[in-house]
Amino acid sequence: MGLKSYSRGKAIHLMLVYTGGCNGCDIEIVNCVISPKFDAEQYNVFLTWNPREADVLVVTGPVTRWNKEPLKKIYESIPNPKAVVAAGSCALMGGVYKNIHGDIPSEEICGPVENIIPVDAKVPGCAVRPQDILAGVVSALPKLLNAK
Amino acid sequence: MNEKNKSNQEAIIETEVALGTVHPAALEPYRLRLFVEDEIINDAEITVGVNHRGIERIMEGLPVEKANSLTEKVCGICSNAHIWNSVLVAEKGLEIDIPPRASYIRVIMEELERLHSHLLYLGHGSEVLAHETFSMRAFYIRETVMELLRMIGGNRVQYGVSIIGGIRPRCDLDDGRIQKISDGLDFIEKKVADFADRFVNDLIVMNRITGVGQISKKDAIKLEVTGPTLRATGVDQDFRKIMKEYQDFDFNVITLSNGDVKDNILARVLEIPESISIIRQAIKNLPNGSIVDRSWEMSDTDIIHSHIEVPRGTLYHSYKIEKGKVRGAIIRTPSMSNIGAMQLACIGNHITDAQLCIVQCDPCFTCTDRAIEIIDLNKRID
Numbered sequence: 448m449g450l451k452s453y454s455r456g457k458a459i460h461l462m463l464v465y466t467g468g469c470n471g472c473d474i475e476i477v478n479c480v481i482s483p484k485f486d487a488e489q490y491n492v493f494l495t496w497n498p499r500e501a502d503v504l505v506v507t508g509p510v511t512r513w514n515k516e517p518l519k520k521i522y523e524s525i526p527n528p529k530a531v532v533a534a535g536s537c538a539l540m541g542g543v544y545k546n547i548h549g550d551i552p553s554e555e556i557c558g559p560v561e562n563i564i565p566v567d568a569k570v571p572g573c574a575v576r577p578q579d580i581l582a583g584v585v586s587a588l589p590k591l592l593n594a595k
Numbered sequence: 596m597n598e599k600n601k602s603n604q605e606a607i608i609e610t611e612v613a614l615g616t617v618h619p620a621a622l623e624p625y626r627l628r629l630f631v632e633d634e635i636i637n638d639a640e641i642t643v644g645v646n647h648r649g650i651e652r653i654m655e656g657l658p659v660e661k662a663n664s665l666t667e668k669v670c671g672i673c674s675n676a677h678i679w680n681s682v683l684v685a686e687k688g689l690e691i692d693i694p695p696r697a698s699y700i701r702v703i704m705e706e707l708e709r710l711h712s713h714l715l716y717l718g719h720g721s722e723v724l725a726h727e728t729f730s731m732r733a734f735y736i737r738e739t740v741m742e743l744l745r746m747i748g749g750n751r752v753q754y755g756v757s758i759i760g761g762i763r764p765r766c767d768l769d770d771g772r773i774q775k776i777s778d779g780l781d782f783i784e785k786k787v788a789d790f791a792d793r794f795v796n797d798l799i800v801m802n803r804i805t806g807v808g809q810i811s812k813k814d815a816i817k818l819e820v821t822g823p824t825l826r827a828t829g830v831d832q833d834f835r836k837i838m839k840e841y842q843d844f845d846f847n848v849i850t851l852s853n854g855d856v857k858d859n860i861l862a863r864v865l866e867i868p869e870s871i872s873i874i875r876q877a878i879k880n881l882p883n884g885s886i887v888d889r890s891w892e893m894s895d896t897d898i899i900h901s902h903i904e905v906p907r908g909t910l911y912h913s914y915k916i917e918k919g920k921v922r923g924a925i926i927r928t929p930s931m932s933n934i935g936a937m938q939l940a941c942i943g944n945h946i947t948d949a950q951l952c953i954v955q956c957d958p959c960f961t962c963t964d965r966a967i968e969i970i971d972l973n974k975r976i977d
Binding site: 483517 | 616617618620645647648649650652653654656661665669670672674715718722727730734735738741751752753961962
């Protein structure tokens with residue numbers, strides 16, 4: 448284990464991006480970092496809103512048309528090595544908004560997230576459970592820590 | 596003031612500070628433009644529409660039961676309120692009388708949701724104040740409410756309790772669940788009292804929030820503000836007082852007078868014991884009997900309207916049923932009418948308080964992104 452990966456392992460910064468979901472997953476993710484019950488900060492996982500500081504990008508929501516370009520820009524401005532976690536059924540497959548098949552399909556959804564940026568870990572659930580998010584983030588960590 | 600200073604003052608130019616759509620200060624994507632003159636905000640403009648998913652469009656032509664489940668996905672915070680109101684529209688149109696037990700359990704769910712929404716507001720507000728300790732305490736209390744919601748609904752966010760004619764059988768309350776709810780309520784009441792005590796006695800926090808983002812009663816009525824934001828300005832208006840479901844319960848409407856950030860926070864804190872008292876009355880007098888009435892038949896209806904009071908204000912749903920399918924759905928969420936208040940509250944404050952002034956109105960921009968049609972009434976009169 449090199450010095451870089453040692454120091455990375457001591458402070459993993461999550462960045463959360465909302466791309467037009469229902470707010471349920473977003474609050475659960477904030478909850479699993481801030482709430483004393485789950486308290487991801489004890490495993491050196493911190494929440495940040497600045498892409499330049501972030502290591503792991505957590506994306507929720509089905510990516511509406513107006514959120515497509517900002518999402519790409521945020522992904523590009525995160526320094527390497529980086530990992531992307533797609534959380535919630537909307538981020539995985541466009542969710543209920545894309546797959547409900549009414550008379551008029553919605554033209555606003557560009558998702559799932561995979562179409563726009565590469566995804567390393569997928570966390571299912573509507574809404575995702577805090578335990579699953581922690582597991583998903585942990586499973587994306589080897590990519591960060593083993594990078595040269 | 597000498598001549599030189601005067602010319603300098605005239606040279607101050609109004610500048611624009613644009614935040615968003617994705618910005619570290621704002622948790623949800625929306626665009627905020629602040630027109631600033633020397634750190635003081637002259638005007639503010641909020642643009643929503645980034646999150647527009649077109650729920651009303653994809654609701655067109657869905658079977659009513661499926662459409663009701665879809666309305667739950669409008670908002671992850673007040674999901675129960677959306678499905679409840681959507682089901683109420685269908686029940687009004689098809690003239691279904693739901694069993695009293697089902698009505699009581701719906702009220703319990705709605706009040707638990709109000710607790711979780713208000714505690715989230717306290718947590719989010721404290722985070723915007725940069726007071727992480729208060730934020731963590733609020734999230735700690737909220738976790739108990741989330742566990743209760745999960746116990747009844749089976750999921751932490753989208754519960755899906757209401758169906759046409761009553762509630763889902765898995766959401767019925769037995770003695771064990773009632774005991775857990777009353778234990779949880781005791782815990783929440785005690786912890787919220789502690790939290791409020793510390794919050795009000797914290798001089799630093801109080802100095803930071805008193806008098807910031809004031810909205811007068813007159814402006815609030817003019818801008819059609821709803822919910823606790825309206826009640827914090829001194830208007831005694833609560834839809835629960837005239838809702839049929841709440842007629843059996845005895846509760847007070849909390850009104851405060853200033854309409855600043857402090858009163859907005861206190862209004863939510865004081866509403867929590869009222870919600871707890873409603874849930875206690877409901878579990879004490881919970882009627883026996885069936886929880887779902889399945890003896891109804893689908894028929895065509897006219898356009899039906901329904902209003903209910905949700906944690907953030909008044910929610911409106913309407914649609915008509917044609918051959919068992921939904922046509923012409925309209926949803927109006929409370930944050931939609933509170934946007935005016937958010938813009939007004941920013942004016943005259945420092946740029947550092949802008950985010951606080953917006954958060955004081957309890958915004959939920961994800962459910963606000965509805966398609967709206969603007970009709971110029973003046974043109975129509977001509």
